[in-house]
Amino acid sequence: MKVIVIGGGPAGMMSAIRAAENGAEVILFEKNNRLGKKLSITGKGRCNITNSAEISEVVKNIPGNGKFLYSALKNFSTADTINFFENLGLQTKIERGGRIFPKSDNAGDVIEILEKKLNLLGVKIKLNSRVTEIFANNNKIRGVEVDKKFFEADKIILATGGKSYPATGSTGDGFIFAKKLGHTITEILPALVPLEIEEDFVKILQGLSLKNIRVTLNADNKKISEIFGEMLFTHFGVSGPIILTLSRTVARLLFEKKFVELLINLKPALTAEQLNLRILRDFEKFKHKIIKNALVELLPQKLIEIILDLAYIDENKKVDEITKIERLQLVKILQNLSLTVTKTRPIDEAIVTAGGISVKEINPATMESKIIKNLFIVGEVADIDGFTGGFNLQAAWAMGNAAGNFSGK
DSSP: OEEEEEOOSHHHHHHHHHHHHTTOEEEEEOSSSSSOTTGGGGGGGTOOOEEOOOHHHHHHTOTBTGGGGHHHHHHSOHHHHHHHHHHTTOOEEEEGGGEEEETTOOHHHHHHHHHHHHHHTTOEEEOSOOEEEEEEETTEEEEEEETTEEEEOSEEEEOOOOSSSGGGTOSSHHHHHHHHTTOOBOOOEEESOOEEESOTHHHHTTTOEEEEEEEEEEETTEEEEEEEEEEEEOSSEEESHHHHHHHHHHHHHHHTTOOEEEEEESOTTSOHHHHHHHHHHHHHHTTTSBGGGSOTTTSOHHHHHHHHHHTTOOTTSBGGGOOHHHHHHHHHHHHOEEEEEEEEOOGGGOSEEEOOBOGGGBOTTTOBBSSSBTEEEOGGGBSOBOOTTTHHHHHHHHHHHHHHHHHTO
């Protein structure tokens, strides 16, 4: 049984390992000069290999067709992922939010251990080898073309990745192959990506991190979702954990030409009445100062002048001259700081790709194409994407496990 794996990322490497363990003769083609190039930058170079969450929770954290993965995750759960790596000699640790990392905090160790396993199993790894064509006859796989040479295969596993981080090799090749073979490619959009903001004041706030805030996502003035956590201002707009989580939905809304707005509640733990009382206490404490110097305990310095400007309050006005109407307007702005989203950052800055080969055309138990016999589709090239926290990698391991097991037989 000859199996060709196209792509040496996490899904590709897992597929190759499982296929070889099942006795197949495996060739892995990788167009980069090393395996796992994108894997090496995940988790800020630490590699968040999975999450300790139960299957139902993993599925919830994969908004891009997570339910499709139920079968694959039952056969290769997060616990199985941890055991798999620990059996290979990689020690792991658990961190906040159930995120699992190698104890060494080094993504290179994950790649090294996978590469060692591939070599032990006799997988032929062909680096700097770009597949340019997949051949099929009568809807059945025949082989691939690499450097104008034909390589015959009984089965092919497509693990080329999406379109995010093209410098790592994810340039959308798999979408082209799949489309030529008759597959449907759903709209390709960036996910886990920073957002660009219309308001100029974000440039002044560049580098400011806000913690314990609540952000409401509105589209055409209708509430879509709400999230609590941490965000960061940049020279172009906003980033940080909660922004990345919202970005998949934002990308879809912008694609649909909706007016997209973020409403930031800087003091979500307080009601409007409680916040008003808090401001009154600060005003009493700083009653002899001007207003911009009376908010130093309430807000980060960078935000004060901007908030006052948005509330139409003169920053040099004395505290005891602030009217009740002005104070209530200040409360309103503090709990409804509006940012207009103009676009996402480009897809090549996205952590993952939303969209891809339609999962309706993939067998969820085996990852085999329903259109082309003996073609298996795994990883980000499929229309699968999750939130940060190890969920995207868990999807890759589980899909690779399924495809490798079934293609190797």
